[in-house]
Amino acid sequence: MAVYTTIGAEQMAAIIDEFNVGALVSAKGIAEGVSNSNWLIETEGTGSGSLRFILTMYESRVDAGDLPFFLGLLDHLAEHNCPVPRTIHDRENRPFRLYEGKALALIEFLPGVSVSEPTPGQARAVGAALASIHLAAADFPASRANAMDLVAWQRLLGDCGEQGLATIHPKLDRIVSSELEYLSAKWPTGLPRGVIHADLFPDNVLMRGEEVAGLIDFYFACCDLLAYDVAVTHAAWCFSGDGARFDPELSRALLEGYEAVRPLGPDERQALPILARGAAMRFIATRAYDWLHTPLGALVTRKDPMAFVRRLAFYADPANVGIFGLV
Amino acid sequence: MAVYTTIGAEQMAAIIDEFNVGALVSAKGIAEGVSNSNWLIETEGTGSGSLRFILTMYESRVDAGDLPFFLGLLDHLAEHNCPVPRTIHDRENRPFRLYEGKALALIEFLPGVSVSEPTPGQARAVGAALASIHLAAADFPASRANAMDLVAWQRLLGDCGEQGLATIHPKLDRIVSSELEYLSAKWPTGLPRGVIHADLFPDNVLMRGEEVAGLIDFYFACCDLLAYDVAVTHAAWCFSGDGARFDPELSRALLEGYEAVRPLGPDERQALPILARGAAMRFIATRAYDWLHTPLGALVTRKDPMAFVRRLAFYADPANVGIFGLV
Numbered sequence: 001m002a003v004y005t006t007i008g009a010e011q012m013a014a015i016i017d018e019f020n021v022g023a024l025v026s027a028k029g030i031a032e033g034v035s036n037s038n039w040l041i042e043t044e045g046t047g048s049g050s051l052r053f054i055l056t057m058y059e060s061r062v063d064a065g066d067l068p069f070f071l072g073l074l075d076h077l078a079e080h081n082c083p084v085p086r087t088i089h090d091r092e093n094r095p096f097r098l099y100e101g102k103a104l105a106l107i108e109f110l111p112g113v114s115v116s117e118p119t120p121g122q123a124r125a126v127g128a129a130l131a132s133i134h135l136a137a138a139d140f141p142a143s144r145a146n147a148m149d150l151v152a153w154q155r156l157l158g159d160c161g162e163q164g165l166a167t168i169h170p171k172l173d174r175i176v177s178s179e180l181e182y183l184s185a186k187w188p189t190g191l192p193r194g195v196i197h198a199d200l201f202p203d204n205v206l207m208r209g210e211e212v213a214g215l216i217d218f219y220f221a222c223c224d225l226l227a228y229d230v231a232v233t234h235a236a237w238c239f240s241g242d243g244a245r246f247d248p249e250l251s252r253a254l255l256e257g258y259e260a261v262r263p264l265g266p267d268e269r270q271a272l273p274i275l276a277r278g279a280a281m282r283f284i285a286t287r288a289y290d291w292l293h294t295p296l297g298a299l300v301t302r303k304d305p306m307a308f309v310r311r312l313a314f315y316a317d318p319a320n321v322g323i324f325g326l327v
Numbered sequence: 328m329a330v331y332t333t334i335g336a337e338q339m340a341a342i343i344d345e346f347n348v349g350a351l352v353s354a355k356g357i358a359e360g361v362s363n364s365n366w367l368i369e370t371e372g373t374g375s376g377s378l379r380f381i382l383t384m385y386e387s388r389v390d391a392g393d394l395p396f397f398l399g400l401l402d403h404l405a406e407h408n409c410p411v412p413r414t415i416h417d418r419e420n421r422p423f424r425l426y427e428g429k430a431l432a433l434i435e436f437l438p439g440v441s442v443s444e445p446t447p448g449q450a451r452a453v454g455a456a457l458a459s460i461h462l463a464a465a466d467f468p469a470s471r472a473n474a475m476d477l478v479a480w481q482r483l484l485g486d487c488g489e490q491g492l493a494t495i496h497p498k499l500d501r502i503v504s505s506e507l508e509y510l511s512a513k514w515p516t517g518l519p520r521g522v523i524h525a526d527l528f529p530d531n532v533l534m535r536g537e538e539v540a541g542l543i544d545f546y547f548a549c550c551d552l553l554a555y556d557v558a559v560t561h562a563a564w565c566f567s568g569d570g571a572r573f574d575p576e577l578s579r580a581l582l583e584g585y586e587a588v589r590p591l592g593p594d595e596r597q598a599l600p601i602l603a604r605g606a607a608m609r610f611i612a613t614r615a616y617d618w619l620h621t622p623l624g625a626l627v628t629r630k631d632p633m634a635f636v637r638r639l640a641f642y643a644d645p646a647n648v649g650i651f652g653l654v
Contacts, residue, residue, distance in 0.1 A: 008443035009534075025535065026438045028367055029358035040355055040367060042438060111353045111369060111377075116335035207336075208352065 005037050005057055005102070012039075015099060018090045019106050021053065022046045030054075035061035036219075040109065052109035053088060057102050062219055064096075064103045069144045070218050071095040071105055073137065073195065078108075080136035083129055083212050085110050112206025112213030116241075120253035121210035123237050127257025129212040130200060130233055134226050134262055137195035146198065146222040150187060150278065153285035154180055164292045168305055175309060176284060179316070183278055188225070188271040196229035197221055201236040227268035230258055231275035235283070235311050243310030251323050272324040273315055280312035332364050332384055332429070339366075342426060345417045346433050348380065349373045357381075362388035363546075367436065379436035380415060384429050389546055391423075391430045396471045397545050398422040398432055400464065400522065405435075407463035410456055410539050412437050439533025439540030443568075447580035448537035450564050454584025456539040457527060457560055461553045462589055464522035473525065473549040477514060477605065480612035481507055491619045495632055502636060503611060506643070510605055515552070515598040523556035524548055528563040554595035557585055558602035562610070562638050570637030578650050599651040600642055607639035 007015070013024040022044035030038045037057040045051040058064060071087045072095065078086040085108035087095045096105040115122060146152075157165070157176050165172040197204075199220040206214035238251040258264070264272075287305035294302050314320055321327065334342070340351040349371035357365045364384040372378040385391060398414040399422065405413040412435035414422045423432040442449060473479075484492070484503050492499040524531075525547040533541035565578040585591070591599075614632035621629050641647055648654065 009440035010442065010444055012440070024440060026533075027440055028355075030367070031356035031358050040357070113336035113339065113351060113354055115337065117337055206353075 005059070005100075007039075007099075012041075015055070015097070015104065016041060016043060016106070018097060019088050020046070020091050021051055021088060021106070025050060027055070035059050041106070054085070054107045054109055056105050056107060057099070058096075058105075059102065062103075066144060066219075067096050067103055067105065069142045070221060072142055073140060073218055073221055074107070076140045077133055077136050082133050082136050082215070083110075084133070084215050084218070110206050110214035110216070112208045114203050114205060115207050116202065118202060118237055118250060119210065120249045122207055123250040124253040124257035125207070125210055125212045126200070126205055126233065126237060127230075127254040127259075128261045129205075129215055130197065130229060131258045131261035133197065133215065134194055134229065140195055143195075144222045146196075146224040148198065148220060148222075148282055148286070149224070150180075150183055150281075153281050154184075156285040156289040160288050160292050165288060168288060168291060169309070172288070172305070172309065175312070176281070176288075179277065179281055179312065183274065183281060186274055187278065188267075188274065191225045191227055191268055191271060192265065193223060194226050195221060196224050196226060196232075198224065198229060198232060199236075200229070200233045225271075225275065226262075227264060227271055228275045228278065230255070230264070230268075231272060231279040232282070234272075234276055235279040235308070235315075239307075239311055239314075241307060242304070243307040243314075246314055246320075246323075248323065255324070269325060273321050273326070276315040276324075277312055280308045280315055283308040284312065332386070332427075334366075334426075338426075339368075342382070342424070342431065343368060343370060343433070345424060346415050347373070347418050348378055348415060348433070352377060354382070362386055368433070381412070381434045381436055383432050383434060384426070385432075386429065389430075393471060393546075394423050394430055394432065396469045397548060399469055400467060400545055400548055401434070403467045404460055404463050409460050409463050409542070410437075411460070411542050411545070437533050437541035437543070439535045441530050441532060442534050443529065445529060445564055445577060446537065447576045449534055450577040451580040451584035452534075452537055452539045453527070453532055453560065453564060454557075454581040454586075455588045456532075456542055457524065457556060458585045458588035460524065460542065461521055461556065467522055470522075471549045473523075473551040475525065475547060475549075475609055475613070476551070477507075477510055477608075480608050481511075483612040483616040487615050487619050492615060495615060495618060496636070499615070499632070499636065502639070503608070503615075506604065506608055506639065510601065510608060513601055514605065515594075515601065518552045518554055518595055518598060519592065520550060521553050522548060523551050523553060523559075525551065525556060525559060526563075527556070527560045552595075552598075552602065553589075554591060554598055555602045555605065557582070557591070557595075558599060558606040559609070561599075561603055562606040562635070562642075566634075566638055566641075568634060569631070570634040570641075573641055573647075573650075575650060582651070596652060600648050600653070603642040603651075604639055607635045607642055610635040611639065 012027045016024045026042040028040045030040050032038050036059055039055040041053045041055050043051050074084050074087050077084045088106040089095050096103045162173040204217040238247050284305050287303050291302050339354045343351045353369040355367045357367050359365050363386055366382040368380045368382050370378050401411050401414050404411045415433040416422055423430045489500040531544040564581055565574050611632050614630050618629050
């Protein structure tokens with residue numbers, strides 16, 4: 001949550017001029033994005049009034065080699081009428097530019113707010129929007145492996161070490177060890193694959209009332225099981241932030257919204273409980289790693305790994321398989 | 328440069344609703360303001376299209392008791408056609424509200440960018456804008472003492488201590504001691520007084536080309552010598568950031584711009600060298616204090632006090648009095 005790089009007004013005007021969107025009027029650094037710098041940009045436009053954009057500078061955590069995938073995906077989805085922001089190409093039709101060695105992309109600004117207490121109507125709309133990108137990306141030609149897969153969870157949690165995990169919770173090492181063993185043995189194969197968002201938390205959805213105005217922050221997007229993306233989104237939307245309280249209404253609405261656009265196959269539905277356990281493990285892994293590796297006083301707020309340990313316990317309880325329409 | 332307080336979208340919508348400016352469409356925390364949290368807000372407006380505002384939450388450094396002065400001043404100056412943002416009053420006509428014990432004000436959004444390398448035309452426009460607020464505030468009824476006066480400089484530098492100052496520069500204690508003695512003995516009295524901005528750095532001016540679109544951040548505004556405000560603005564605009572290079576063209580343009588609107592009296596002109604030395608000392612004092620009291624790794628970037636020691640040396644050199652039209 002910060003702007004890591006300072007760009008003077010004169011440099012900013014020169015950067016924006018390269019995109020042929022009219023002269024710079026205003027640039028405000030915004031406090032969004034964990035690892036990128038972002039500015040809300042206004043220009044005079046090129047005819048019918050002012051225009052707004054988000055300018056993103058990719059700092060260390062995003063590999064510039066992945067940008068053609070991320071930015072090309074936005075353009076592909078926007079062309080297919082999915083609610084995602086379009087990438088603005090520069091005068092030489094490049095989707096991003098370099099500035100002092102860092103990649104910079106200019107992305108359409110979409111209005112809307114990120115809700116913190118979703119309504120069922122909002123969860124339904126998000127489910128439908130997720131399904132729409134799964135369908136629309138079917139003919140997207142590029143691909144990218146999931147860098148946050150089961151192997152990555154094992155590696156991240158291994159780096160935390162038994163003692164590190166114990167500083168978070170005395171039983172955490174035992175919980176994740178046995179769960180990783182279970183997930184390795186039982187992780188489904190053969191389910192429909194495609195491009196997934198892989199991080200569709202409420203933070204990454206702009207809402208206007210009960211409509212999805214924009215899905216944003218595709219920097220974990222990759223090719224993986226479509227139903228896994230449903231599971232990630234379920235874990236992200238259907239619980240209180242601390243994971244202690246499951247909301248069956250949000251869950252029902254999210255799944256119904258998804259299936260209204262793309263019905264799940266029986267094999268996908270059957271796999272939802274383990275995929276949801278995997279989704280919980282994915283965020284336990286990154287949160288535990290960041291918890292132990294974020295210096296105190298750093299710009300980034302640490303997020304509690306235990307919030308996803310509680311979700312994991314919920315998903316692993318056979319009494320709860322009914323939420324996915326299973327008995 | 329940060330947003331210190333998190334406000335969920337639902338709470339934000341409720342807060343904005345209290346101001347009768349239409350429903351919330353977008354809220355982005357912006358990385359501006361050293362000690363306040365700020366959001367760029369868009370609403371649906373109440374008739375002819377969307378509206379934009381800055382929502383400011385006053386954190387510890389601004390005394391809420393001063394807000395009626397600061398916000399009332401903005402309204403007064405805006406009514407007198409000065410380029411400043413208007414304060415939006417809430418449904419009960421209050422200029423600010425409380426949220427979880429902190430004051431919140433909604434302020435008109437003005438387009439424009441803060442330049443880092445001003446042109447003479449920009450300096451001229453800023454001089455004229457400064458004079459326009461000096462004239463327009465003449466009948467502003469409220470008053471506020473300057474909390475950053477000579478007594479405050481002495482106190483801040485006293486708190487730094489001889490040894491603290493020595494960690495910044497071996498001669499700093501000697502320089503400031505003898506300068507404070509000189510300023511105490513010779514500080515002018517009897518010059519025209521009024522409301523001054525007292526911190527008109529390029530950061531606090533929004534420009535569109537060579538026009539001033541907005542003077543902002545009036546949180547040091549107070550009643551003091553008008554010519555002292557000219558001196559502060561001179562120190563802020565007419566040097567390279569590190570204070571090593573004086574720009575005579577910017578200096579001429581700034582003073583000409585000011586005098587085109589409000590000519591300086593002979594006594595004010597005569598006092599400019601000592602007022603400029605005082606202006607340099609004011610920023611040496613706060614920067615040295617912050618330099619020694621800002622924990623490493625804090626959110627705020629420390630600013631080099633020596634940049635104003637160099638300005639002080641320039642202003643104190645009798646060879647340079649000609650820049651103020653004196654011989």
